[in-house]
Every structure is written in structure tokens, then in C-alpha cells.
Amino acid sequence: MFGVSTQALFGQLLLGLINGSFYALLSLGLAVIFGMLNIINFAHGALYMMGAFCAYFLLNWAGVGYWGALLLAPLIVGAIGVVIERTMLQWLSGLDHLYGLLLTFGLALIIQGLFQNTFGSSGMPYAIPKELTGGQNLGFMFLPNYRAWVVAFSLVICLGTWFIIERTKLGAYLRAATENPGLVRAMGINVPRMITLTYGAGVALAALAGVLAAPINQVRPLMGADLIIIVFAVVVIGGMGSIMGSILTGFLLGLVEGLTKVFYPEASSTVIFVVMTVVLLVKPAGLFGRSA
Amino acid sequence: MTDISKASTVSSSFAPSERIALAAMIIFFALAPLVIYPFFLMNAICFALFACAFNLLIGYVGLLSFGHAMFLGVAGYVSAHTAKVWGVTPEIAVLLSVAASTTLGVIVGSLAIRRQGIYFAMITLALSQMVYFFCVQAPFTHGEDGIQSVPRGKLFGFIDLSNETACYIVVVLVFLAGFLLIHRTISSPFGEILKAIRENEQRAISLGYKTDRYKLMAFVLSASLAGLAGGMKAIMAQNASLTDVHWSMSGEVVLMTLVGGLGTVFGPVVGAFVIVAMQNYLSPYGSWVTVIQGAVFVACVLVFRRGIVGEISHLLGKPL
Numbered sequence: 001m002f003g004v005s006t007q008a009l010f011g012q013l014l015l016g017l018i019n020g021s022f023y024a025l026l027s028l029g030l031a032v033i034f035g036m037l038n039i040i041n042f043a044h045g046a047l048y049m050m051g052a053f054c055a056y057f058l059l060n061w062a063g064v065g066y067w068g069a070l071l072l073a074p075l076i077v078g079a080i081g082v083v084i085e086r087t088m089l090q091w092l093s094g095l096d097h098l099y100g101l102l103l104t105f106g107l108a109l110i111i112q113g114l115f116q117n118t119f120g121s122s123g124m125p126y127a128i129p130k131e132l133t134g135g136q137n138l139g140f141m142f143l144p145n146y147r148a149w150v151v152a153f154s155l156v157i158c159l160g161t162w163f164i165i166e167r168t169k170l171g172a173y174l175r176a177a178t179e180n181p182g183l184v185r186a187m188g189i190n191v192p193r194m195i196t197l198t199y200g201a202g203v204a205l206a207a208l209a210g211v212l213a214a215p216i217n218q219v220r221p222l223m224g225a226d227l228i229i230i231v232f233a234v235v236v237i238g239g240m241g242s243i244m245g246s247i248l249t250g251f252l253l254g255l256v257e258g259l260t261k262v263f264y265p266e267a268s269s270t271v272i273f274v275v276m277t278v279v280l281l282v283k284p285a286g287l288f289g290r291s292a
Numbered sequence: 293m294t295d296i297s298k299a300s301t302v303s304s305s306f307a308p309s310e311r312i313a314l315a316a317m318i319i320f321f322a323l324a325p326l327v328i329y330p331f332f333l334m335n336a337i338c339f340a341l342f343a344c345a346f347n348l349l350i351g352y353v354g355l356l357s358f359g360h361a362m363f364l365g366v367a368g369y370v371s372a373h374t375a376k377v378w379g380v381t382p383e384i385a386v387l388l389s390v391a392a393s394t395t396l397g398v399i400v401g402s403l404a405i406r407r408q409g410i411y412f413a414m415i416t417l418a419l420s421q422m423v424y425f426f427c428v429q430a431p432f433t434h435g436e437d438g439i440q441s442v443p444r445g446k447l448f449g450f451i452d453l454s455n456e457t458a459c460y461i462v463v464v465l466v467f468l469a470g471f472l473l474i475h476r477t478i479s480s481p482f483g484e485i486l487k488a489i490r491e492n493e494q495r496a497i498s499l500g501y502k503t504d505r506y507k508l509m510a511f512v513l514s515a516s517l518a519g520l521a522g523g524m525k526a527i528m529a530q531n532a533s534l535t536d537v538h539w540s541m542s543g544e545v546v547l548m549t550l551v552g553g554l555g556t557v558f559g560p561v562v563g564a565f566v567i568v569a570m571q572n573y574l575s576p577y578g579s580w581v582t583v584i585q586g587a588v589f590v591a592c593v594l595v596f597r598r599g600i601v602g603e604i605s606h607l608l609g610k611p612l
Contacts, residue, residue, distance in 0.1 A: 040410045106589025113582030233418040273422035284406035
């Protein structure tokens with residue numbers, strides 16, 4: 001097709017799907033945090049990086065493998081998130097949203113700087129767990145097991161988060177507290193604690209993405225820094241009005257990026273921003289967003 | 293009616309406290325080269341103009357642009373390229389760079405003002421990242437190498453800028469022109485409308501103002517002045533590089549403004565000097581500078597939201 005081998009096409013589409021799952025997991029976490037705290041968590045990329053480092057430390061210092069890290073790293077980084085919310089973000093409620101963005105930007109600088117000082121800028125390898133090495137020959141392409149696992153697992157996590165927020169009682173409280181915190185509080189629900197835990201959960205999603213990324217990309221202090229801007233573009237395109245919006249937009253843009261790599265590689269690093277520009281021209285509120 | 297006209301005539305000139313601060317600033321610029329390395333001063337003054345241009349948006353319209361580095365950086369490339377490759381005189385190079393940043397400002401501004409608040413910040417950030425990728429790939433910017441050894445040239449054909457004193461005086465004069473233009477803008481009726489939009493955009497709309505048009509005008513003006521800073525900086529420093537287009541530079545200008553005092557006239561100038569000095573004197577500590585900058589950011593947002601000048605102005609009870 002258009003002089004492109006199907007092998008290359010499907011290979012890039014798979015790569016796009018994998019990037020898409022990271023975009024989806026990260027923008028989902030951003031959306032969850034934004035919904036409750038009204039804060040754009042600029043530290044999201046840094047916390048994603050911490051998730052990957054956490055997996056690395058667990059393996060090399062405590063002998064905890066990939067599967068343990070998949071559970072423990074989000075819990076540990078999530079706990080750090082809880083501390084951040086309790087000690088800093090809490091004091092910003094009631095102020096202009098921009099202060100939240102600026103504070104988390106400062107946090108991102110601190111976290112990234114500390115990791116850079118300790119580990120330098122080069123990457124450290126993290127092996128693919130042995131259960132997921134190898135791959136399947138699908139006839140038209142070779143599918144590495146680990147990549148298939150990443151896509152499948154992040155889909156499950158995304159849909160699970162969507163289910164909790166849109167279909168359970170806990171999610172109903174969350175959504176109600178977003179609309180009217182005072183009223184929900186009057187009904188005897190501890191809204192501040194819910195806000196803290198929501199931030200922890202959003203951060204845990206970022207850390208989970210970090211653990212998933214560790215065997216694919218190397219574990220680097222700056223791995224989150226450039227990704228976060230792409231995720232912001234994803235958020236603008238999706239509109240952040242709905243949880244499903246972030247998930248769909250994340251995967252969709254991963255695919256768009258993958259396709260661009262096949263047909264016009266020079267534009268692959270900018271295509272998401274081009275899409276953002278077009279979407280803004282046609283639909284300023286984003287694809288799934290409510291008008292601001 | 294009379295009240296309004298009186299208010300705008302009063303505020304269109306400097307308040308007495310601001311006049312004293314302005315005099316102090318000019319005296320500082322006149323005496324500082326005697327004790328401080330002029331290159332450092334010129335660099336700081338360029339960043340001060342950049343921060344003032346940025347503050348025009350956040351401080352007076354309430355728009356946080358997180359991509360202002362693109363105007364500084366692109367203008368720098370344009371003036372460096374035209375001065376070095378085309379061989380134009382410095383004033384033409386700087387004018388062309390302002391034209392470039394103004395054009396970019398119109399494009400980016402008209403896209404970004406479609407959304408508000410945090411979205412505005414994210415859109416400007418994302419678009420600046422697109423500009424960054426363009427600058428990495430475009431042949432005339434020379435990618436990672438940047439444009440080096442740009443000739444300072446002769447201003448208007450006879451003022452030799454390779455003379456450090458002449459160059460310093462020109463940089464100070466250009467800065468003052470930009471600074472006064474910004475002050476004139478924020479204290480004009482146009483500036484009052486901008487402040488009204490900052491305070492309550494819905495009310496400004498219901499009063500009949502086409503707020504999008506005002507926001508766009510402010511954005512473009514800010515972009516042009518950021519470009520002026522970038523164009524002048526490239527001539528003065530004799531190079532243009534990717535550092536100035538990278539989004540971390542956008543973060544730095546936010547930090548400068550925040551440290552000095554959001555929405556104060558002199559805050560961004562003080563903030564720029566503090567941050568440039570910090571980078572200059574802490575550079576032996578490598579990436580600890582990033583950590584320190586982050587810590588300053590956090591401290592400013594949590595306990596020091598008025599910034600240095602804002603705090604002084606609050607203590608004195610007078611505008612600065």
C-alpha cells in the first residue's frame with residue numbers, strides 16, 4: 001500500500017497503540033486530578049518517571065520483580081502524591097487554578113533535578129519479565145508479547161477507572177463533589193480526604209504507566225519531561241470533559257502518530273500539535289469536551 | 293463619566309512611588325557597569341524586557357502563556373540569521389525579528405484565546421513545542437549548534453556595537469523604550485479594559501467589549517516585545533540557540549515574574565536580575581540549579597505570592 005510494506009505499517013501502528021496507551025493512562029490521571037482538584041498536574045511526567053525508577057529500585061535493591069513492582073510502585077508513588085497533596089496542594093484551594101499549575105511545575109523541576117543529580121541523564125535498562133519475552137508471528141507482522149501485554153493491560157486499567165468513576169457509588173460521590181463540594185460535605189462525606197485520595201490515585205496511574213514503560217524505554221530522569229507536553233496536547237484535543245474522552249483521544253492520537261511515522265516521518269514529532277491546532281479551529285472545546 | 297476620565301488621566305502617568313523606582317532603576321543601569329560585568333548586565337536587561345512583556349499578559353490580562361520562549365527564541369534566530377547571512381544592519385535585524393514574533397503572536401494568539409485559564413496555558417505550551425521542533429529541523433537554525441558568531445554590526449551604519457559601552461547604552465535604551473511602552477499600555481484606557489477582563493471577563497463582555505479582540509491585541513503586543521528582547525539578545529550575545537526556544541525557558545520567565553511580583557510594574561525587572569544572577573553564580577553546581585529553581589517556584593507559590601516587589605509595595609502601601 002503506497003509503497004509501504006505491511007510489516008512496517010503494522011509495526012508502526014502497534015508502536016502507536018503502545019504510545020497511545022501511555023497517553024491514555026497519563027491523560028486519564030490528569031483528568032481525574034483535574035476533576036477533583038481543578039489543578040493541572042504539571043508534575044505528572046515527573047511522577048511517571050518516579051514510577052519507572054521505583055520499579056528499577058525495587059528490582060535492584062529489594063529484589064522485587066516486575067509483577068511486584070506493578071503493584072508496589074503505584075502504591076509508593078501514590079503515597080508520595082498523598083503527601084504532596086496534604087503538605088502543599090491543599091493550601092492552594094480557593095486560589096486561581098494557575099497557582100496549582102505553577103506549584104506542580106516547581107515540583108517537577110525539583111524531582112527531575114534531584115534524579116538528574118543522582119543518576120545523570122543517561123538511561124538505565126530494565127529487563128522485560130521472562131513470562132512476557134518472545135512474541136507471536138501473526139503472519140502479517142511479529143507481535144512481541146510484552147507490547148501486546150502493555151496495550152491490553154492499560155486498556156483494562158483505563159476501562160476499570162472509567163467504570164469506577166461513571167458506574168459506582170464511589171464515583172457518584174466523586175462526581176457530586178466536583179459539582180458541589182459543600183453539599184456533599186453536608187451529607188457527611190469527608191471531601192478533603194476524598195480529594196487527597198483522588199490525587200493519590202491519579203498519581204498512581206502515572207506511576208503505573210511508568211512501570212509499564214520501564215522495559216520498553218530505558219529508565220531516564222527526563223523520560224516524563226517531554227512526554228508531558230504531548231499529553232497536554234492530548235488533553236486539549238480530547239477536552240478533558242469526560243473520562244472516556246481522555247482514553248479514546250489517547251489511543252487515537254497514538255495511532256495518528258504511528259501512521260505519520262510511516263508516511264511522513266519528518267512530521268511525526270509535531271503531528272499531535274498539528275491535530276491540536278485543527279481541532280481548536282473547528283471545535284475549541286475539544287473533541288469530547290463541554291464548552292468552557 | 294467625570295470620575296472615569298479623572299481616573300484614567302491620573303493613572304496614565306507614573307505614580308510618585310513609581311517615579312522614584314524608575315529613577316532608581318535608571319541610576320542603577322548607569323552605575324552598574326562600573327562594578328558588574330557588562331555582558332551579564334545586558335543579558336539580564338534583555339531578560340527583564342522579556343519578563344515585562346510576559347507580565348503584560350499574566351499580570352494585567354490574567355493570561356498565563358506557558359510558551360513565551362517561542363517568541364524570544366524565534367526572534368533570536370531571525371535577527372541572528374539576517375545579521376549574519378543577509379548582512380543587514382542591527383536595527384533592521386531586530387525589526388525583522390520583531391516582525392517575525394508579531395506574526396507568530398497573531399497566529400498563536402488567535403488559536404490560544406479560544407480557550408481560557410489552564411487550557412490557554414497548555415495550548416501555548418503545546419504550540420511552543422511545535423515551534424521548538426520546527427527550530428530543531430529547519431536548516432537555517434543549524435539545529436543543536438545554533439547560529440554562532442553573529443556580527444554585532446554598526447547601528448544605523450555608524451554606531452559600532454562591538455564597542456561594549458555603545459552596545460550597553462543601546463540595550464538599556466531599547467529596554468527603556470519597551471518598558472515605557474508597556475507602562476503606557478497598562479495605564480491607558482485600553483489597559484483598564486484589560487484589567488476589567490482579568491477581573492471579570494463575563495462582565496466585560498456584557499458591557500459590550502469584544503474581549504477576544506482585546507486579549508488578542510495584548511497577546512500580540514506581548515509577543516512583539518518578547519521578540520524585541522530576543523532579537524536584541526541575539527545581537528548582543530552574538531548567538532541564537534535552542535535554549536531560548538525550549539519550554540524550560542518559558543518556565544523561567546514565569547519564575548522571573550513570580551519572584552519579582554506578578555502584576556507589578558518593576559517586579560519582572562527585579563525577578564529577571566535575580567534569576568539570571570542565580571543561574572550565573574550557581575552554574576558550577578550543575579543541575580542543582582534546576583532543583584533550586586524548582587524550590588524557589590514552590591516557595592513563591594506557597595508563601596510568597598506577592599514576589600519581591602509586590603511585597604515591598606505592600607509594605608509601603610504604594611504601587612510599584
